[in-house]
Amino acid sequence: MSYNLLKGKRGIIFGALDENSIAWKTAERVNEEGGKFVLTNAPIAMRMGNIQQLAEKTGSEIIPADATKVEDIENLVEKAMEVLGGKLDFVLHSIGMSVNVRKGNHYTDMNYDFTTKGWDVSAVSFHKTMQVLYKKEAMNEWGSIVALSYMAAQRVFPDYNDMADNKAYLESIARSFGYFFGKDKKVRVNTISQSPTPTTAGTGVKGFDGFIAYADKMSPLGNATALECADYTLTLFSDLTKKVTLQNLYHDGGFSNMGVSQEVMDTFMKDQE
Ligand SMILES: NC(=O)c1ccc[n+]([C@@H]2O[C@H](COP(=O)([O-])OP(=O)(O)OC[C@H]3O[C@@H](n4cnc5c(N)ncnc54)[C@H](O)[C@@H]3O)[C@@H](O)[C@H]2O)c1
Numbered sequence: 001m002s003y004n005l006l007k008g009k010r011g012i013i014f015g016a017l018d019e020n021s022i023a024w025k026t027a028e029r030v031n032e033e034g035g036k037f038v039l040t041n042a043p044i045a046m047r048m049g050n051i052q053q054l055a056e057k058t059g060s061e062i063i064p065a066d067a068t069k070v071e072d073i074e075n076l077v078e079k080a081m082e083v084l085g086g087k088l089d090f091v092l093h094s095i096g097m098s099v100n101v102r103k104g105n106h107y108t109d110m111n112y113d114f115t116t117k118g119w120d121v122s123a124v125s126f127h128k129t130m131q132v133l134y135k136k137e138a139m140n141e142w143g144s145i146v147a148l149s150y151m152a153a154q155r156v157f158p159d160y161n162d163m164a165d166n167k168a169y170l171e172s173i174a175r176s177f178g179y180f181f182g183k184d185k186k187v188r189v190n191t192i193s194q195s196p197t198p199t200t201a202g203t204g205v206k207g208f209d210g211f212i213a214y215a216d217k218m219s220p221l222g223n224a225t226a227l228e229c230a231d232y233t234l235t236l237f238s239d240l241t242k243k244v245t246l247q248n249l250y251h252d253g254g255f256s257n258m259g260v261s262q263e264v265m266d267t268f269m270k271d272q273e
Contacts, residue, residue: 005238006035010084012076013037014067014129015094017049020199022148023094024054025230031058033234035090038080042066067095067125073132080138087140090237093129093147096122096201098163104206107161115162122166123173130177134185141186144237147174148229149191149248151256159206171248178246188245190236195223195252217263219253 013030015023016039030037039055043064046052055062063079065072081087099114100107126147133139151157152164153171171191178189196202196212205211216223224232232251235241250256 002032002034004034005234005240006030006033006090009035009089009237010080010086011035011037011088011090011092011237012040012080013092013094014040014065015092016041016051016054017045017200019050019054020197020226021049021094022194022197022199022226022229023092025226026092026094026233027054027058027060029227029230029234030090030237031060033238035237036060036084037090038063038076038083040065040076067093067129068120070128070132073129074136077132077136077138087143088133088138089140089143091129091133091139091143091145092233093126093145095125096148096163096166098122098161098166101161101163101204101206105161107158110162118162119166119169122163123169126170127173127177130173130181130189134177134181137185139181139185139187142239142242143185143187144241145178145181145187145189146233146236147191149193150196151193151250151252153193153248154256157211159211161205163205174248175246182245188236188242190245191248192229192232192236193248193250193252193256194229195219195225195255197223197226197229199226214264215252215255217267218258218261219255220258220261221253223255224251224253 013027039060039062061083063076065076098118149167152160153167174189174191181187
């Protein structure tokens, strides 16, 4: 179903790797809602994923950029405005990666070069993106910038490793930069804290199958899917949420406010028998 929510709006979507990616679903939905965009991902992801297919499907151009490199982001933002024919109304930052997680290093046994790399990719890249957008006056007034987060920023999920710290930093950047973007440019900045979702980044976390099932049992509405996350993101890009800013918005079927659910209790009691 389309509501034409994004008719006439232009933007950049970071992080579509394959059809499971949250950014992929968002690009498809933005397209259905009449928005135009440029797709971007790290040069290496061009070889690993199938972003070309998404570009064809949505009639979009791809401009590769490593989100840790300011020159790449500058090039991306300039070219995106050229290709789209004007300033931007929305930007989605859907990027995350921990080298410690990938290499199986425990939180208590980190390699700090890996920690720094993961922090740069997962958190500082959001600051870099916003700083380029800000300096280049690339956003239209009442534009909207969204990044994706996870509740490990607030609560302990042992296997989420250093991504927990990266997400806490990411959410803080959203508030700190969001202040200046709001005051100076009338642009809003928010993070969406999404349920565990079966994507390349998600399933890379140790014990993912367990905690996606647990979260689903815990949440009164069940886990939110990637497509549902895309739908929620659209509302934040639309003109219907103009005064929502500096927020970390939970999109998790209610998980974040639960203590325990009957289903989790039942499973636990079964184990006790
Ligand atoms: N999957 C989950 O369970 C879950 C839950 C909450 C939040 N999130 C967040 O959602 C976002 C999207 O992840 P996803 O689950 O769709 O997985 P995904 O693996 O499909 O997407 C992650 C993307 O980050 C990109 N990326 C990595 N390094 C980059 C770099 N240097 N420059 C530019 N792009 C780079 C990858 O190429 C990939 O496209 C991430 O921020 C992730 O942490 C995911």
